[in-house]
Amino acid sequence: MNREELLERIPAYALGALDEDERAAVEAWLPTDPEAQRLLKEYRELVEWLPLAAPAQPAPSHLQADLRRRLNEQRGETAKTSAADEPRPALIPPTLPRPMLRRDWIPLMLGMAAALVVLFAALLLAAAGHHRRTGGGS
Template sequence: MNRVQALELLPEYALGLLDPAEAAELERLLAADPALRAELQPFLQAAEALAHGYTEEPLPAGAAQRIAAGVRTRLQPPTPIPFPPPPPAARTPWRAIALASAAAVLLLTVGLAAALIAYLDARDDAENLRAQLASRAIELPLSGDGARGAVYVSSDFSFAILRIVGLPEAPQGHHYQVWSEGPYGARSAADFEGASGELIVRLPSLPRDMTRMFVTLEPDDAAGDRPRGPEVMSSPR
C-alpha cells in the first residue's frame, strides 16, 4: 500500500470497514507518518459523531435478560482444557511386597497392611499428578499480517517464551511491544525489534488471569504503560 492508496482508504478505516489485513497495513503507515495521521482525524471525528445518531428501538421480549445471561455465562472462567493423562507408569509392586510381608511375618494386622497399601498407592498417584501438572505448559498461537508464532507459558506462569516468524524489523523510531491482557487491562511483557527470520524473546512472569496476548508497533517515545500503536499480532480472543 502506498501513501496515495492509504489516503484513499482513510474514510473506510475511520468507519471500521477495512478488513483486518488492510487495517493493519494502514496502521503501520499511520504509525510512521504524522501527516497521514493528521488527515485521518476529521474522519475519526465524524465517525464518533455518527455514533450519536442511533435511534433506539424496543428490544424483543426477553432480549435484555438473554443478553445479560449470555454475557455472564461467557465471562465465567473457562473450563481447563482436558489434557490426556500420561501413559500409566509401571507401579512399584508395593502391593505385592506389602502383602508378601504381611503373609510372611503374620504379625501385622490386616488393617496395618491396608493402610500401608493405601499410602503407597496415594504416593504413586501424587507423582503421576505432579508429572501431569509439570507438562501443562500453555501455547497461545499468535497471528498477524504475514507473521505467525506463539507464546509458550510455563504451567505456573513464572516465565514464557515468545517465538515469531515473519515479523519485519520495526520502522525507524519504532519498536514492537508484547502485551498480556485480562481484567486488569493491558500489561507490557517485553519490547523488542523485529527480525527477518525467527525471533525468540524470553518473557517474565505473566498474570494468571490473562485472557489474550498481542503485539503492537510502538513509537520509541511511547511511555510503554499502555498500547499506543496498532496491533500487529494477536492470540485468539
C-alpha cells in the first residue's frame, strides 16, 4: 500500500471501520508520518462528537434510585471481600475436621518410630560391645 492509499484510509481508521489487515498497515505507518497524524487528530476530534447525533431519549426516572441500589450492593460486596481478605486468627485444632488431625499426626509419629528404632539399634550395639569386652560371660 503506498502513502496515498494509506492517507485515504485515515477517515475510516478514525471511524473504526477498517478491517484488521488495513488497520494493522495504517498503525505500522502512522508513527512515521506527521501529516497523517495531524489528519487523524482532526478526524478523531470530529468522530468523538458523533454520539451527539443519537436521537434524544429521556432516561426513565427510576434509574437514579437503581444506581443508588447498585452502589449499595457493590459497597456490601466490597466490605465482604475486604473482610475475607483480612488475616484470620490461626485455626485451633478443635475446629479442624478429624481427618486433617490424623494426617497432621502421621509425620510426627513416623519420626518418633524412626528415632526409637535408631535408639534400640544403638543399645543393641552397645550391649554387644560390652559382651565382647567382658569375654562373653565365661
